[in-house]
Amino acid sequence: MPAFVPDLPVLLAFALATVILAITPGPDMALQLSRAINYGRAHGLACAAGAMSGILVHTCLVAFGISVLIIAAPAAFLALKIAGALYLLWLAYNAIVHGGGLRIAEAAKRTPTLAESFATGVGINLLNPKVVLFFVTFLPQFVDAHDPAATGKLFFLGAEFIVLSIPLAVLTVFAADWLAAAFRRTKWVERALNWGFAGIFTAFAVTILAAQAKH
Template sequence: MIPFHELLFFVLAALVLVISPGPNMIYLISKSITQGKKSGIISLAGVVSGFMFHIVMVSFGLTAVLLAVPVAYTVLKTLGTVYLLYLAYQAIRPKSKNIFEVDKNSPHDGSKKLFTVGFLTSALNPKVAVFYLSFFPQFIKPEYGSVLLQSFELGIVQVFVSFSVNFIIVLTAARVAAFFSDNPFWMKIQKWFMAGVLTYLAVKMALSKAR
């Protein structure tokens, strides 16, 4: 089992991932605002299923790679650091899109399509794959036990964090959209705060040592 204090830091990283604007968040907000909370929840079920797909694939892959190629840790750490800095820039870049601005005239989808598109949006999202591939190795140590079980442990924690935050987003999307529309200053504060946290995580990852 991974120590509790290390899991807490992983929770912070997972939280930053889920609140960073991306395809999953945009899709959930769009469907929640245009079709209601029920459609948002169905879409969220699809997104979470996509996370589970990534977890299974990455867990087995990391088990093989990390045990066979130690230098892979350095490669994945570098990849994760660069990606976090990229996300930080995306958060504050000029003319970045307000994710709460959606097309309210978009067609309504049935439950099956909502779930399927949610799954594909998550399963085909490189942001999720990069997160797993770059972050999991930072917390996995052979002395903690099975690498595979540790990967699943981290995956379950990430899914729980993601589901919790996205569920709140689905329930409050319309009200949050109205708030940011009426208070653009707070949108800027949110972007710079997110960029700061992402940069901190990038620096911490860059300075971490191989297990």
């Protein structure tokens, strides 16, 4: 197996976290649902493509930035991992206490072009501070500071995130009407997703903190 491919347990753990994050209500999902409902599936898919492009940008920035940090300041990288674990605990708490808060916007007077829907998807993703913090603090949890292939593994995990998110985003768009009704009328669906999100990231955070405490 190539050096840049993480071990199978890492791939499976990251896949589970990716699926939970992808199906948990947030700005990206709200945008895709609202565009699909108001302007058609093509606009929902354009927003989803924009979001995936934003994830690619996040992955590149994190992979290069963290690789430099690993080489230049190992202590800072360790501090980032601990901060990341604490941030995951905060995300879990926030999901349980405040929920996803999914809001689907109404249609505007002018129908946007597909390019505008794509650009909106990119912008929502890139400018969402939770996404930025998530990638900065979450991806490093899956690499070893002493691994010479850390950069490649970060890119591989980012690609895994995108590959797994694409079918989920497509499914979201094609089931937009049903999902919107479910979130609006049946609050337990959203709450169940948020509790699942909280459980997964609490487990990751506890594992990380326990591992660091042994050093």
